[in-house]
Amino acid sequence: MVAETMTDARGEQPSGKPLALVVDHLTKRFGERTAFEDVSFSVAQGEVFGFLGPNGAGKTTTVRTLGTLIAPTSGSASVAGIPLTSDNGPEIRQRIAIMPENPGLYRRLTVTENLQLFAGLYEQRHAAARIGEALEAVNLTARAGDLCGSLSKGLLQRVGLARALLNDPAVMFLDEPTSGLDPVAAHEVNDLINGLRQRGVTVFLTTHRLEEAERLCDRVAILSTTLRLVGRPDELRERLFSRSLIVETLTPLVAPDDVFNSTDGVESWRPEGASSYVLSVTDPRNSAPHVTRALVAAGADVVSISESRHSLEDVYLQLIDEDPEASQR
Amino acid sequence: MKFSVRRLGAVLRKELREYRRSPFIVVTMALLPLVFLIEPLITIFRIGPSVAASVVDRAVGATFLVLLVAPALLPAVIAAYSVVGEREQGTLEPLLTTPLRREELLLGKALGVVVPAVGIAYVLFAVIQVCARLFASNAAVVSALGQGPHILAEVLFAPLLAGWSIWVGIGISTRASDVRVAQQLGTLSSIPPLAVVALVSFNVFTPSVTLAVVFALVLLVADVVLFRIVVALFDRERLITGARALRTPSGGGQVPPASAVRQIRRIERTGGRDDG
Structure with missing residues (x-):
């Protein structure tokens, strides 16, 4: 019902595709501090959805909320077709994958051992085969036996992506996946995200790299505590300039x-x-x-x-310039 | 989604693999009781054939006290690291994004500490028995060490005392924001049960099978109660964000009752003291 009543503020809905994410007036407060407020949007299955915003805008908190790590203060959402409630947490987490900004791998364990842990947590029946596929997808088969502590940051991000692929998620949340990577490593991660799109995985991507969002995302949302805009990058340019x-x-x-x-x-x-x-x-x-x-x-x-070509960065800066709170964060 | 032994097993395997990659952790666990055992062992070996029974009892009691110190004291430090350590190294959030239930995570963590701690305790006990038979010159010492109540106490109390320390340690770990604080507090957790053990070891209570069973049952109940308390203390939101979750009767997606909001705000205003 939420999907049918969507307004323009949520962005144009890709037609005909079922929805992987529906967020309706979602708010999260920590005491007096508002992390994000009255956020509404939807993401279709197979879409790469960019979530942009300045530091402290509430992007990571949104991801954590949709990933059932923290509870919303008000509003509702459905993730991978399951209503977001604490009772549904394990079911939702079974159908999604979240890659935090820091991949959080056990440095004393090998790449394979790290993946074996998570394959076990997802109760994968054919764990070895699944791990092999995930490593192949991120081109890391040759490093399977290496200790994670010996890998570069770019390789660790790839292991994090392999881990996120293990449960064949319906929705994948990638929180700043190229943060701190050199251009070559960032390019490799972008190629992997493109690969996910081709496999039909719904990707929810938070990033500071606007050119990356413009290149990868079907639609983007700009958040600065409240949702400022949602739409295709070219639409946003036309709307603002x-x-x-x-x-x-x-x-x-x-x-x-x-x-x-x-x-x-x-x-x-x-x-x-x-x-x-x-x-x-x-x-x-x-x-x-x-x-x-x-x-x-x-x-x-x-x-x-x-x-005259306006980039997504121009759109972003224009919106953030209009937000006096953003510059104070 | 129900409790899964497979997920529990995955956590336990991970814990044991980490020990295997860092054998220093387990070796240092064993070193401390070994050092403490030197003095009672020497005492046992020096007891002559005609020494009074009370001297034998004191020496054997001291030995058993040290043997039971090991499972009570050693897991506390590792247990206190278990959750806050994962949090500090950034591995907790990825774990919590999986279907893993908090009971599965906590039991996996606890078993991961119990196995080496109890293993070390049993090995030390076996070493004492073998050494006594080989080197002790007083037959009463060998006999006392091999008494049923003593063996039963060691077999029963090692895991139960370890359980106490582990659950208190993990409980502290779920609430602490710093590994060092958690480990220091965790060490203190083993003192209460050890006080009882000390009373038994020094014959304030006479060791008997009945006493061993009763004390074991009390410890077992305490371990179960502690497990439930620790599960209740485990708050995903607090662990991830450092902020307390506002819980609603049906979970997320609903506005919490105004009374709950007022309660949380009052706690925040008073810096955690609930004056109400």
């Missing part, structure tokens, strides 16, 4: 007003530097030819005309 063209000429235009004010599709313009102009347009693709013709007609030497 007007579409624009950036024009650069060899020399400054003599009468830019005359050129731009009479051009079809240009709503407004402003100079940016000596011979660059930013034009707000209704549709960059249709307006570009009109602008080019107007510039040529005015005798301008055009160096370039390009669409």
Whole structure:
């Protein structure tokens, strides 16, 4: 019922797919301190959902709440189709996997021994085969006998991912999986997340790396105690920023007003530097030819005309700038 | 989801594997009682054939006291590390994200400490028996050490005394925020049962099969009660976040009653003292 009544604030729902996560007005307070408040969204099966926000925004607490590690103060949720209650904790945990920011592996045990512990906790019937598959999925078969204490941080993250694969989870929560990794190791982890998407695993990804979220996630949510936005990265850009063209000429235009004010599709313009102009347009693709013709007609030497691209980082910074509390955390 | 022996076994195997990788932990557990045993052993060996029975009783009592110190004292430090140690090394949260129930985790942890502690105690007992038979010159000493009540006391009390220390240690570990504090408090936990053992060993109570059985039953009940208390103390939310969970009758997803909120806020305002 929650899914049908979803509003735009929860983001556009991918059509036709059953929901893996439904969160409805969820709030968590620790005494007087609010970790997150009135959070509502849903995630479809097989979706990679990015959860972004500044430090202290409540991302990890949200993951812990949905993972039944801590109880919400109010609101409701369903995880992997099971209502979030303390009674359902073991059943929910059987169907999900959480990889905390710190993989938390036993450093005196080997990779295989660590995985054997968790295969036992998930009561895997064919544990050895399952461990072999998980190690193969993260390309760690050759290091199976190594002590975890001897592995690099990147390799430890991969062991953590292998552990998260053991129970074939319906929903996988990855909390800052590339935190502290060098670019190569982070790229490897991203490839693994892409692999999960191809296997149809629902991934709930919290990250500080906005380019990573933009590249990996079908939709993202931006949290700053309350949920600020949910949607596809391109939707969020369009929602927050007007579409624009950036024009650069060899020399400054003599009468830019005359050129731009009479051009079809240009709503407004402003100079940016000596011979660059930013034009707000209704549709960059249709307006570009009109602008080019107007510039040529005015005798301008055009160096370039390009669409202004706002990244997810721009969206994020714009939203966080609007939140006075975020800068104080 | 019901209690699972497989999950319990997985925790126990992990604990024993960690000991295997760090044999120093078990070796140091055995060293302390060995050092304590030197003096009573020498005393036993020095007792001549014609020494009074009361001297023999005192020497044997002292030996048994040391033998029972081992299972009561040694597991306390390791048990006190069990939960807070996992928390400090960051391995507790991944464990709690699995279907593992708190009873399974706590019993697995406890068995992981009982096995080496009781093993060491039994080995020490066997060593004493063998040494007495080989080197003691007083037949009454050998006879006293091999008496049924003494053997029964060792066999019964070693796991039961270890159980007491372990449950108190784990209980402290679930609430402590620092490993050092937990271990220091855990060491103190073994004192109460040892006081009773001392009274028996020095013949304030005369050792008998009945007394051994009664004391064992009392310890058994205490161990079960302690286990239930420790399970109740084990609060996932507190362990993960350091904050106390607001429990609702049907779990998460519902607003806790206003009285519960007021109660928690009052405790927070008073720094943990519940004046109400």
